[in-house]
Amino acid sequence: MCIWRQELVQVFRDEGVLIFFIIVPLIYPLLYAWIYNNETVRDVPVAVVDDSHTSLSRQFLRMCDASADVRVAYYAQDLDEAKSLVSRQLVKGVYYIPSDFETKVNRMEQGTISVYCDMSLMLTYKAIFQTAQLVSMQMGAEIQTKLGQHYTKREEVIAARPLAYDEVPIFNPAGGYGSFVLPGVLMLILQQTLVLGIGMSAGTARERNRYHQLIPISRPYQNVFRIVLGKALCYFMIYALMGAWLVIVVPRLFHFPQLATWEPLLWLMLPFILACIFFGMVVSCIVKYRENVMLLMVFISVPLLFMTGVSWPQSNISGFWQGVSWVFPSTFGVRAYVRLNSMGAALCDVHTEIMLLWLHTFLYFWLACVVYGYQIYLTRYDAFWRYHEMKERRKALKKA
Numbered sequence: 001m002c003i004w005r006q007e008l009v010q011v012f013r014d015e016g017v018l019i020f021f022i023i024v025p026l027i028y029p030l031l032y033a034w035i036y037n038n039e040t041v042r043d044v045p046v047a048v049v050d051d052s053h054t055s056l057s058r059q060f061l062r063m064c065d066a067s068a069d070v071r072v073a074y075y076a077q078d079l080d081e082a083k084s085l086v087s088r089q090l091v092k093g094v095y096y097i098p099s100d101f102e103t104k105v106n107r108m109e110q111g112t113i114s115v116y117c118d119m120s121l122m123l124t125y126k127a128i129f130q131t132a133q134l135v136s137m138q139m140g141a142e143i144q145t146k147l148g149q150h151y152t153k154r155e156e157v158i159a160a161r162p163l164a165y166d167e168v169p170i171f172n173p174a175g176g177y178g179s180f181v182l183p184g185v186l187m188l189i190l191q192q193t194l195v196l197g198i199g200m201s202a203g204t205a206r207e208r209n210r211y212h213q214l215i216p217i218s219r220p221y222q223n224v225f226r227i228v229l230g231k232a233l234c235y236f237m238i239y240a241l242m243g244a245w246l247v248i249v250v251p252r253l254f255h256f257p258q259l260a261t262w263e264p265l266l267w268l269m270l271p272f273i274l275a276c277i278f279f280g281m282v283v284s285c286i287v288k289y290r291e292n293v294m295l296l297m298v299f300i301s302v303p304l305l306f307m308t309g310v311s312w313p314q315s316n317i318s319g320f321w322q323g324v325s326w327v328f329p330s331t332f333g334v335r336a337y338v339r340l341n342s343m344g345a346a347l348c349d350v351h352t353e354i355m356l357l358w359l360h361t362f363l364y365f366w367l368a369c370v371v372y373g374y375q376i377y378l379t380r381y382d383a384f385w386r387y388h389e390m391k392e393r394r395k396a397l398k399k400a
Contacts, residue, residue, distance in 0.1 A: 049076050057101055259342065329357060
């Protein structure tokens with residue numbers, strides 16, 4: 001209890017640790033979710049360079065402008081003027097129709113329309129490109145129907161669309177970016193802030209220690225299990241609340257998909273938080289200064305999100321990087337949370353991920369005990385030699 005109390009006092013006295021433990025988990029998810037709360041973008045402005053000036057090119061532009069995602073804002077004389085509009089952020093993309101567009105189509109050749117997009121924002125790129133793609137497919141179907149010389153409307157419909165289908169994006173009906181990526185980001189925020197806070201606290205302890213060691217010379221800090229469990233209890237009390245805020249409250253506030261009840265989320269979050277705590281304690285033993293952990297963990301945040309398989313297909317990740325991803329609890333925590341909360345999976349469907357998180361918990365608990373035991377040994381070793389140095393100095397002073 002003494003270690004738990006001292007660690008809790010140190011957390012609330014250290015402004016940097018308090019920011020990572022409390023402020024960032026509270027504010028950052030709200031900011032991130034608010035930015036992507038609209039899910040999709042509408043009426044993205046584009047510039048048009050129409051060198052064809054034909055009825056077919058005008059039809060293509062009218063259909064694009066009539067779509068919900070794109071708005072034809074400017075008609076440019078050439079590509080240079082269109083690029084200037086993009087550089088001034090007046091438009092987000094360019095549709096270029098060459099002069100031989102209708103001529104090629106009338107010759108039964110393939111017409112070409114070039115699409116230039118501002119890639120700084122994925123949502124606008126998606127809207128511009130998919131609109132041009134869908135309009136070109138619809139115009140192609142209409143041209144094919146006219147050339148087919150069918151006798152009835154039914155034959156024309158079958159020729160244009162031989163297989164009727166309805167496109168329904170499962171698990172993300174709105175096709176929004178927030179519902180797609182935010183669940184994985186929330187779990188990653190939980191791990192990263194926890195590791196950053198523990199590492200910064202360890203750096204502070206080293207800076208305040210006269211021997212620059214992680215463990216102080218004190219009677220309560222002589223038992224490794226007492227140290228590890230006392231610190232872990234302090235962190236768990238804080239992140240039990242932060243975890244509930246991140247995985248339950250934030251999705252409800254912004255109406256993101258939330259299909260899981262509290263029972264399976266509890267079974268998932270318990271091993272995940274414990275695994276992150278002991279993982280952070282292991283990482284903290286290599287932190288010499290407060291700033292070191294920020295350089296390490298912030299740098300790998302984006303690769304960790306990719307390696308979870310949420311923003312990049314897991315099947316396309318090489319075996320080496322999949323092996324690297326197994327080191328981090330976020331890999332299995334994100335996968336399990338997305339399946340439970342966004343896909344409506346049952347607890348038995350994520351049994352493997354939960355078992356692996358418990359394996360992470362016990363493995364990192366053992367490693368934390370090993371590294372903290374080594375830190376106790378270093379502290380005693382330094383204290384022993386410094387005691388003998390002071391003893392020799394006193395003897396030398398007496399002789400002098």
